Amino acid sequence: SAVISQKPSRDICQRGTSLTIQCQVDSQVTMMFWYRQQPGQSLTLIATANQGSEATYESGFVIDKFPISRPNLTFSTLTVSNMSPEDSSIYLCSVGYSSSVGSTAFFGQGTRLTVV
Amino acid sequence: AQTVTQSQPEMSVQEAETVTLSCTYDTSENNYYLFWYKQPPSRQMILVIRQEAYKQQNATENRFSVNFQKAAKSFSLKISDSQLGDTAMYFCAFTPYTGTASKLTFGTGTRLQVTL
Numbered sequence: 001s002a003v004i005s006q007k008p009s010r011d012i013c014q015r016g017t018s019l020t021i022q023c024q025v026d027s028q029v030t031m032m033f034w035y036r037q038q039p040g041q042s043l044t045l046i047a048t049a050n051q052g053s054e055a056t057y058e059s060g061f062v063i064d065k066f067p068i069s070r071p072n073l074t075f076s077t078l079t080v081s082n083m084s085p086e087d088s089s090i091y092l093c094s095v096g097y098s099s100s101v102g103s104t105a106f107f108g109q110g111t112r113l114t115v116v
Numbered sequence: 117a118q119t120v121t122q123s124q125p126e127m128s129v130q131e132a133e134t135v136t137l138s139c140t141y142d143t144s145e146n147n148y149y150l151f152w153y154k155q156p157p158s159r160q161m162i163l164v165i166r167q168e169a170y171k172q173q174n175a176t177e178n179r180f181s182v183n184f185q186k187a188a189k190s191f192s193l194k195i196s197d198s199q200l201g202d203t204a205m206y207f208c209a210f211t212p213y214t215g216t217a218s219k220l221t222f223g224t225g226t227r228l229q230v231t232l
Binding site: 031033037041042043044045048090092094096103104105106107109110112 | 149151153158159160161163166207209211213218219220221222223224225
């Protein structure tokens, strides 16, 4: 399995500011994924972070709002920029992992963001 | 595009009883993975069980088992001998087979309450 450390676990931020969330994996992975979970909702994919190239964003998400870095195969950051109360959500990073028994997606513990 | 549907927003079961959570999906892919994840109040996404579409045998993990009906595109989760610790949100998820679990499409979730 993969162990994923995500920081911070929670934060309360002022509107108009930015927050950078870090995701560290204990093994090298090709792709890392960032999800948003709005209050009481399911998870929605924001983007796929590839090492050495630009992140690939899903419909409805843009790089200016959610810039992503992927400097190496074990680390990624997601920045939530110019925050508004509507950005209050849980943000989760995820990686795909393959073993002899198959493939699985693992998640970090999530970052609970509250924008006031 | 894939869609995942969970038609039961909330369910309740008494401790030691059995409960089944429903999930249907739509895809044109022939090879894919299906997952059930559990999200307790700690918000950590915990893998419960995984099913590869090319396997006819239903996956089991201790008290958790699935009923995978590929033709019907149905993937239900059965929890036997329910325990208080099973109280959580349960999400059904889909990913196409790319060798490694890739980006996931989630259902809307079922909130399960286990009572005494």
